[in-house]
Amino acid sequence: xxxxxxxxxxxxxxxxxxxxxxxxxxxxxxxxxxxxxxxxxxxxxxxxxxxxxxxxxxxxxxxxxxxxxxxxxxxxxxxxxxxxxxxxxxxxxxxxxxxxxxxxxxxxxxxxxxxxxxxxxxxxxxxxxxxxxxxxxxxxxxxxxxxxxxxxxxxxxxxxxxxxxxxxxxxxxxxxxxxxxxxxxxxxxxxxxxxxxxxxxxxxxxxxxxxxxxxxxxxxxxxxxxxxxxxxxxxxxxxxxxxxxxxxxxxxxxxxxxxxxxxxxxxxxxxxxxxxxxxxxxxxxxxxxxxxxxxxxxxxxxxxxxxxxxxxxxxxxxxxxxxxxxxxxxxxxxxxxxxxxxxxxxxxxxxxxxxxxxxxxxxxxxxxxxxxxxxxxxxxxxxxxxxxxxxxxxxxxxxxxxxxxxxxxxxxxxxxx
Amino acid sequence: xxxxxxxxxxxxxxxxxxxxxxxxxxxxxxxxxxxxxxxxxxxxxxxxxxxxxxxxxxxxxxxxxxxxxxxxxxxxxxxxxxxxxxxxxxxxxxxxxxxxxxxxxxxxxxxxxxxxxxxxxxxxxxxxxxxxxxxxxxxxxxxxxxxxxxxxxxxxxxxxxxxxxxxxxxxxxxxxxxxxxxxxxxxxxxxxxxxxxxxxxxxxxxxxxxxxxxxxxxxxxxxxxxxxxxxxxxxxxxxxxxxxxxxxxxxxxxxxxxxxxxxxxxxxxxxxxxxxxxxxxxxxxxxxxxxxxxxxxxxxxxxxxxxxxxxxxxxxxxxxxxxxxxxxxxxxxxxxxxxxxxxxxxxxxxxxxxxxxxxxxxxxxxxxxxxxxxxxxxxxxxxxxxxxxxxxxxxxxxxxxxxxxxxxxxxxxxxxx
Numbered sequence: 001x002x003x004x005x006x007x008x009x010x011x012x013x014x015x016x017x018x019x020x021x022x023x024x025x026x027x028x029x030x031x032x033x034x035x036x037x038x039x040x041x042x043x044x045x046x047x048x049x050x051x052x053x054x055x056x057x058x059x060x061x062x063x064x065x066x067x068x069x070x071x072x073x074x075x076x077x078x079x080x081x082x083x084x085x086x087x088x089x090x091x092x093x094x095x096x097x098x099x100x101x102x103x104x105x106x107x108x109x110x111x112x113x114x115x116x117x118x119x120x121x122x123x124x125x126x127x128x129x130x131x132x133x134x135x136x137x138x139x140x141x142x143x144x145x146x147x148x149x150x151x152x153x154x155x156x157x158x159x160x161x162x163x164x165x166x167x168x169x170x171x172x173x174x175x176x177x178x179x180x181x182x183x184x185x186x187x188x189x190x191x192x193x194x195x196x197x198x199x200x201x202x203x204x205x206x207x208x209x210x211x212x213x214x215x216x217x218x219x220x221x222x223x224x225x226x227x228x229x230x231x232x233x234x235x236x237x238x239x240x241x242x243x244x245x246x247x248x249x250x251x252x253x254x255x256x257x258x259x260x261x262x263x264x265x266x267x268x269x270x271x272x273x274x275x276x277x278x279x280x281x282x283x284x285x286x287x288x289x290x291x292x293x294x295x296x297x298x299x300x301x302x303x304x305x306x307x308x309x310x311x312x313x314x315x316x317x318x319x320x321x322x323x324x325x326x327x328x329x330x331x332x333x334x335x336x337x338x339x340x341x342x343x344x345x346x347x348x349x350x351x352x353x354x355x356x357x358x359x360x361x362x363x364x365x366x367x368x369x370x371x372x373x374x375x376x377x378x379x380x381x382x383x384x385x386x387x388x389x390x391x392x393x394x395x396x397x398x399x400x401x402x403x404x405x406x407x408x409x410x411x412x413x414x415x416x417x
Numbered sequence: 418x419x420x421x422x423x424x425x426x427x428x429x430x431x432x433x434x435x436x437x438x439x440x441x442x443x444x445x446x447x448x449x450x451x452x453x454x455x456x457x458x459x460x461x462x463x464x465x466x467x468x469x470x471x472x473x474x475x476x477x478x479x480x481x482x483x484x485x486x487x488x489x490x491x492x493x494x495x496x497x498x499x500x501x502x503x504x505x506x507x508x509x510x511x512x513x514x515x516x517x518x519x520x521x522x523x524x525x526x527x528x529x530x531x532x533x534x535x536x537x538x539x540x541x542x543x544x545x546x547x548x549x550x551x552x553x554x555x556x557x558x559x560x561x562x563x564x565x566x567x568x569x570x571x572x573x574x575x576x577x578x579x580x581x582x583x584x585x586x587x588x589x590x591x592x593x594x595x596x597x598x599x600x601x602x603x604x605x606x607x608x609x610x611x612x613x614x615x616x617x618x619x620x621x622x623x624x625x626x627x628x629x630x631x632x633x634x635x636x637x638x639x640x641x642x643x644x645x646x647x648x649x650x651x652x653x654x655x656x657x658x659x660x661x662x663x664x665x666x667x668x669x670x671x672x673x674x675x676x677x678x679x680x681x682x683x684x685x686x687x688x689x690x691x692x693x694x695x696x697x698x699x700x701x702x703x704x705x706x707x708x709x710x711x712x713x714x715x716x717x718x719x720x721x722x723x724x725x726x727x728x729x730x731x732x733x734x735x736x737x738x739x740x741x742x743x744x745x746x747x748x749x750x751x752x753x754x755x756x757x758x759x760x761x762x763x764x765x766x767x768x769x770x771x772x773x774x775x776x777x778x779x780x781x782x783x784x785x786x787x788x789x790x791x792x793x794x795x796x797x798x799x800x801x802x803x804x805x806x807x808x809x810x811x812x813x814x815x816x817x818x819x820x821x822x823x824x825x826x827x828x829x830x831x832x833x834x
Contacts, residue, residue, distance in 0.1 A: 011633055013453045014603065015443030016644055018435050022458075026432030036430045038465070039458040041439075048455070186431060197488050197551065201529040216428045216461075217487065219570055227428055282727065284706070288713025289699075292706025292727040299781055299814060301705070307733040310699065310709040312724040316767065320724075320737075350733065364716055392523070394549050395572050397716055 001173065002037045003029075003062035006052045008077050009152060010043045012067075021066045021150075021157050028161050032169055033182035033232050044068055049080040053147055057084075061145035064165070067152030069135035075117050078138060081147050085140050087122035095119040095127060099134055128164040132156045137164055182232040187242050189249060191256040192223030192265060192410050199224055199256075206248050213245040221395075221402035222265065223256075255414055265409050266294040266301075272416045273304035273354065278382070280412075281350035282308030283321055283342040283357040285333065286376065290405045291356060306350050311342070321345030332371070334359050339377040340388050347381055354416070355381045356408040362400045376404045380412035387415050418590065419454045420446070420479035423469045425494050426569060427460040429484075438483040438567075438574050445578050449586055450600040450649065461485055466497040470564055474501075478562035481582070484569030486552035488531040495539065495555060498564050502557050504539035512536040512544060516551055545581040549573045554581055599649040604659045606666060608673040609640030609682060609827050616641050616673075623665055630662045638812075638819035639682065640673075672831060682826050683711040683718075689833045690721035690771065695799070697829075698767035699725030700738055700759040700774040702750065703793065707822045708773060723767050728759070738762030749788070751776050756794035757805050764798055771833070772798045773825040779817045793821045797829035804832050 005025050011017045019041060026036040037060060042048035049068065056063035068077030082089060096119035103111040118134050121127055128137030128148075133156040138149040148165055150157045173181075191199065196219045203226075207215055212233065218225040228245050230238035250257060259268045273280055282291045288310055295305045309320045314333055317323040323341040331337045342357035360376030367373035374395070379388035389411065393403040422442050428434045436458060443453040454477060459465035466485065473480035485494030499506060513536035520528040535551050538544055545554030545565075550573040555566040565582055567574045608616065613636045620643075624632055627645070635642040645662050647655035667674060676685045690697055699708045705727055712722045726737045731750055734740040740758040748754045759774035777793030784790035791812070796805040806828065810820040 011635075011644075012440075013443055013456060014447065014601075014646065015440035015453070016603070016605075016633070016635060018437065018440055020435065023429075023432035023435055026430055030431065036432070037460065038469070039430060041456040043454065052455070184431075186433065188433070195523075197529045197532050200488060200531050204531070214427065216426075218428055218434060219487075227431070227433065229427070229431065282706075284709070286713070287710070288718070288722075289701070289706030289709025289725070289727065290713075292701070292729070293704070293710045293818075296703070296705025296707075296727075296729060296779075297815060297818070302729055305705075305729055307727040307729040307737075308706070309726060309737075310706065310713075310724040312709070312713060312719055312722055316724040320726075320766070349737070362713075394523075398714060399572055401710075401714070 001032075001034050001062070002060045003034055003064060004038045004040065004056035004060050005036055006049070006056055006063055006065045007039070007041045007152075008044060008049055008065065008067035009041070012041050013043055020154055021152065024154070024158055025064055025066075025161060028158075028166060029169065030184040030186070032166065032173065033184055034169065035184055035232065044076050046076060046080045046083075049077055050084055053081055054084055057145040057147065063145070063147045064150065065147060066150045066157055069118075069149060069151045075120075075135070077149055078122065081138075081140060081149060082122035085122065085125075085142060085144065085147070087124055087140070089120040090123055092119050092121040092127065095121065095136060098129070102134065128160055130156055130160055132159055139168070181234055183235050183238050184229065184231055185238045185242060186227055186229045187246060188261055189226040189228070189246065189253065189257055190223060190259045190263065190265075191226065191253055192258055192406060194224065194256045196224050199226075203249060203252055206252065209248065210245045211241050213241050221399055222406050255417065258410070258413065264294070264298065265406060265413065267298045269409050269413045269416075270295065270298055270301055270304050272413065276416070278304065278354050278416075279350075279352040280305050280354045280356070281346045281352040283346035283355065284308060284310050285312060285317070285342070285359040286362045287358045287401050287405045287408075288312055290401055291358065291408060294405055294409070306352060309346055309349070317342065320349065322348065334361055334371055334375060334377060336377050336388050336390055339379040340386060343379040343381045343386065343388075353383055354412060356412050358404050358408045360400070360404055362397045362404075364397060374400050376400065376407070378404065378408040378411050380408065380415050382412070382415050385415060387411055418449075418451050418479070419477045420451055420481060421455045421457065421473035421477050422453055423466070423473055423480055423482045424456070424458045424569075425461060425466055425482065425484035426458070429458050430460055437571050438569065441571070441575055442481055442483070442578060445583055446586065447601045447603065449583065449590060451586065452601055452649070461493050463493060463497045463500075466494055467501055470498055471501055474562040474564065480562070480564045481567065482564060483567045483574055486535070486566060486568045488529070488535055488551065492534055492537070492552070494566055495537075498555075498557060498566060499539040502539065502542075502559060502561065502564070504541055504557070506537040507540055509536050509538040509544065512538065512553060515546070519551065545577055547573055547577055549576055556585070600652050600655050601646065601648055602650075602655045602659060603644055603646045604663055605678055606643040606645070606663065606670065606674055607640060607676045607680065607682075608643065608670055609675055609823060611641065611673045613641050616643075620666060620669055623669065626665065627662045628658050630658055638816055639823050672834070675827070675830065681711065681715065682823060682830065684715045686826050686830045686833075687712065687715055687718055687721050689830065693833070695721065695771050695833075696767075696769040697722050697771045697773070698763045698769040700763035700772065701725065701727050702729060702734070702759070702776040703779045704775045704818050704822045704825075705729055707818055708775065708825060711822055711826070723769060726763055726766070734759065737766065739765065751778055751788055751792060751794060753794050753805050753807055756796040757803060760796040760798045760803065760805075770800055771829060773829050775821050775825045777817070777821055779814045779821070781814060791817050793817065793824070795821065795825040795828050797825065797832050799829070799832050802832060804828055
């Protein structure tokens with residue numbers, strides 16, 4: 001089944017607010033075999049809303065619309081879609097009482113008159129109760145198609161989606177001849193250390209044989225994710241095809257593959273350390289704490305990660321990490337000998353078996369012809385084994401730092417693996 | 418001037434990737450008086466791309482299209498839009514050489530053949546060079562209207578937007594009769610330490626007198642931003658109205674206001690430190706490096722920030738920050754006496770005049786009835802003055818950590834200010 005999502009909000013178009021609702025809707029409906037085929041965002045404007053919803057209904061016969069239901073926005077979406085369905089608004093006394101009770105319960109005094117309009121319901125429409133807010137969801141349905149209106153506040157939207165919309169779509173599908181037959185399901189293989197195009201070359205030949213599974217490359221600062229999606233297949237078949245495709249790809253990805261789904265590299269590394277009862281310390285210069293932050297983002301990281309030093313000055317490198325003064329003078333703070341001394345120093349200070357270290361020039365200042373911005377040295381140590389490397393990362397300060405942190409963690413992962 | 422944004426990507430529709438490009442485009446173009454009136458997302462599908470772009474051109478005559486330009490996606494957007502403009506593809510030898518040089522510089526071996534298609538350019542189209550990636554931007558323009566194709570990778574898209582698209586639109590507008598007549602302009606007042614509803618109560622009465630300026634509350638982990646927007650007013654008038662509105666609101670916000678626009682609290686604090694020639698060190702337990710990461714995200718932070726200790730174990734607290742063993746035993750690692758000892762210890766070790774420290778229970782594990790998850794102690798020191806506080810933050814691990822980092826930086830800001 002295909003449908004479209006229409007999100008309403010001038011703030012969304014201004015670009016100050018990210019549209020998380022459309023993403024949440026897609027993820028919640030995929031397991032039902034629903035494919036979101038288009039997403040449209042329009043301003044808080046009656047004509048724009050009406051035309052976007054009407055076009056969506058023309059194309060797919062099913063539109064989920066979020067936003068523009070609050071009292072301050074004058075329920076603009078409700079009015080626009082009610083016009084489209086030629087459904088006059090009528091006061092729903094029961095809902096009005098629900099609203100009044102809600103205000104009494106919150107102890108915020110009597111209900112403001114502006115909220116009264118929220119109890120006006122288009123004739124013939126199903127009201128989806130919204131226990132978290134004042135604007136109910138509305139389910140319009142006639143021969144034109146189905147339009148479901150949901151509030152724009154993400155928490156309210158998600159609750160209505162889960163408790164009202166998903167069950168109704170599920171029931172509707174089961175009532176169809178053939179019942180609830182298919183799903184849209186994805187699996188994500190995460191890789192790091194290889195460019196999108198190099199990865200593409202390596203697996204290009206395999207892609208023809210993935211058997212009705214689509215493959216998307218999703219590059220980012222953490223590496224390239226490969227997203228495999230089974231489209232509208234019966235449940236078991238989707239699982240089987242995905243398993244087969246993963247089985248085909250995994251061996252080719254080799255050590256570049258580090259995990260599935262939304263697992264982070266830091267979590268994978270921490271698990272490796274935990275299994276071998278190893279402890280980790282970090283020495284960070286240009287990343288300034290980012291590696292520590294990534295590690296401690298993982299619940300339970302304290303089992304393996306004991307801490308580290310942010311040595312954002314040469315003084316700290318010599319004092320806290322015992323990097324010899326002479327080394328700094330001879331090679332500069334951004335150099336392979338220094339990063340090796342840093343990882344030694346931090347393992348010594350924290351008495352850990354493993355460590356990672358980073359030093360580099362994140363930019364925008366500080367680059368030289370010999371060591372341009374983006375020049376980074378990383379090191380990883382495990383007992384007597386010490387690996388180090390020099391890298392050059394493109395991009396701005398934040399990107400260089402993110403890639404550096406990821407590369408350092410990855411160096412230790414590979415060393416342990 | 419109105420335009421539409423079309424973002425291409427099956428993974429956007431699947432809801433696994435948030436559409437940051439559309440938001441970035443809107444923000445970059447608003448200062449030019451450009452209003453994004455609709456945003457559409459379609460799959461990696463030629464027919465869907467063609468119809469979305471064609472509809473956008475029909476409505477506004479100007480479409481910015483992102484995504485679907487990578488080598489692995491077979492440059493599907495380029496092909497679809499080239500069809501729409503009836504422009505045959507031709508190999509651009511100069512661009513091919515640029516691509517080859519790029520691969521040579523990255524030291525990743527010879528250019529994969531899949532990248533060759535990226536040097537194929539539709540006839541008559543302006544090529545917008547992309548120094549950060551392999552897919553150039555493309556500017557289609559004829560009587561149908563303007564379609565600008567940009568790569569989907571956010572860093573590449575932003576760079577092209579800034580260096581190629583904005584200047585071209587600006588030039589075009591200036592060439593129009595009457596020149597650049599109106600703008601859409603926003604100013605954002607950033608606050609921290611006050612809830613959205615408390616803020617709302619405080620400024621509710623003022624909101625009626627903002628004179629054609631709209632006000633939006635944008636709450637997040639860093640605090641609540643207040644966004645003031647002037648809609649399509651002449652340049653000078655927009656500035657005046659905004660200045661007047663800011664002048665009305667600022668005094669009411671008091672010390673909760675910390676900056677304007679997209680300035681980060683860490684940058685504000687670093688500037689305070691720089692002006693007073695003070696140096697800062699950090700001691701982080703539950704934030705694990707996040708404060709250091711936030712500080713060093715700011716270019717030039719090394720002027721004031723010298724480093725710190727991530728003490729993710731009691732051992733590190735006593736050894737590296739000289740927190741007395743007895744204090745840890747009597748009060749526990751998450752306590753006000755310990756956070757005060759931490760900030761003292763880190764200032765001593767790094768010989769700085771100022772310091773911040775955090776210890777807390779970010780969750781999901783580790784909470785007790787007395788100290789539930791979200792319990793955090795923060796401290797800030799400036800010379801002899803030492804402030805500390807206990808806080809409880811709602812939300813999940815990441816949110817607690819983000820709010821803790823922000824609160825610690827804010828404590829020092831207020832102490833200095």
